[in-house]
Amino acid sequence: xxVPREFIVHPDESFRYLRIESDRFSRPLHRHPHxxxxxxERGSGLRFLGDSVQPxxxxxxxxxxxxxxxxxxxxxxxxxxxAVATVLQxxxxxLEIDALPELRRARPLIERARLGLLVTGPVRRPVMEILxxxxxxxxxxxxxGLIRILGLLSRQENQLTAIAASPxxxxxRTDGHDRLDRVTGxxxxxxxxxxxxxxxxxxxxxxxxxxxxxxxxxxxxAFSVYVNDVRCGEACVKLRQSSKPIAQVxxxxxxxxxxxFNRQFRRRLGLTPRTFRRVR
Numbered sequence: 298x299x300v301p302r303e304f305i306v307h308p309d310e311s312f313r314y315l316r317i318e319s320d321r322f323s324r325p326l327h328r329h330p331h332x333x334x335x336x337x338e339r340g341s342g343l344r345f346l347g348d349s350v351q352p353x354x355x356x357x358x359x360x361x362x363x364x365x366x367x368x369x370x371x372x373x374x375x376x377x378x379x380a381v382a383t384v385l386q387x388x389x390x391x392l393e394i395d396a397l398p399e400l401r402r403a404r405p406l407i408e409r410a411r412l413g414l415l416v417t418g419p420v421r422r423p424v425m426e427i428l429x430x431x432x433x434x435x436x437x438x439x440x441x442g443l444i445r446i447l448g449l450l451s452r453q454e455n456q457l458t459a460i461a462a463s464p465x466x467x468x469x470r471t472d473g474h475d476r477l478d479r480v481t482g483x484x485x486x487x488x489x490x491x492x493x494x495x496x497x498x499x500x501x502x503x504x505x506x507x508x509x510x511x512x513x514x515x516x517x518x519a520f521s522v523y524v525n526d527v528r529c530g531e532a533c534v535k536l537r538q539s540s541k542p543i544a545q546v547x548x549x550x551x552x553x554x555x556x557x558f559n560r561q562f563r564r565r566l567g568l569t570p571r572t573f574r575r576v577r
Contacts, residue, residue, distance in 0.1 A: 330364055357369075403447040420456045423449060489531075
C-alpha cells in the first residue's frame with residue numbers, strides 16, 4: 298500500500314475550496330504539492346500527519362505542508378452526516394506573487410508547515426468564522442477570506458504549534474519516499490495486527506537487515522516507535538468513545554500485554570489510560 302499523490306486542479310481559481318459532508322472520514326493517507334488548511338467542524342478519530350498519529354475532534358484546525366502525508370480517519374461510521382470539514386488547498390507559489398507583496402509576510406508558513414501546524418489560542422476562532430462563511434460566498438469573497446486567514450496566521454505564529462517531529466518527506470530527496478509511503482500506509486491499515494520488521498521489509502522491498510536503518514533515516518523514528526504511536530493514537534479514540542475495559546482496548550489496538558500498553562501510553566500521553574479516560 299502506497300501513500301498516493303493527489304493531483305489538485307483548480308484552473309479557474311487561485312486555490313481549491315472543498316466542503317466535505319459524510320458519515321465518516323475515510324480518506325487514506327495521501328500527499329500533494331499544495332498547502333492545506335483543514336477545519337474539522339464535526340467528527341472525531343485519528344489524524345495522521347508526517348510521523349504524528351493523534352486523536353482529533355471537532356474544531357481541529359491544521360495547516361498541512363507541501364507533500365506531507367496526511368489523513369483524518371473516523372474511528373466508526375456514523376448515522377447520517379457525522380463528518381463535516383472545510384478544506385482549503387493552495388499552492389505555495391500563491392505567497393510568492395510579486396504583484397501581491399503583502400503576502401510575503403506569510404511565506405515563513407511554508408517552511409513551518411512541513412511539520413504540520415495546529416492552530417490554537419484566540420486566533421483559532423476568527424479563522425473558523427471566516428471558513429464557516431465560505432460555503433455561501435463566491436470565488437472573489439473566498440479569495441479575500443484566504444488572504445485574511447493568511448494574515449491572521451502570519452501575525453500570530455506563537456499560536457501555531459508543530460504537530461510532527463518529522464514530515465516524512467524531504468524536499469531535497471526523492472529516493473526512499475515511495476518505500477516509506479508503502480510502509481506507513483501498510484502500518485495504518487494493519488496496526489491492530491502483529492507487525493514485524495520482516496513483514497515491513499517485504500512491503501518496503503528491502504532486506505530485514507537494511508530496513509531498520511532505512512525507516513529511521515527516512516522517518517526520523519524507529520519502526521517500533523512509529524507503530525506504537527499509531528496504536529496509542531487509536532487507543533485514545535477508543536478510550537474516549539467507548540466504555541470497553543482497558544485490557545480489551547489494548548488488545549484491539551495491537552498490544553499483546555496490558556503492562557506494555559500502559560507503559561507505551563504513559564510515555565506518549567504523560568498519564569495512564571485509566572486517567573486519560575477519566576479526565577478527557
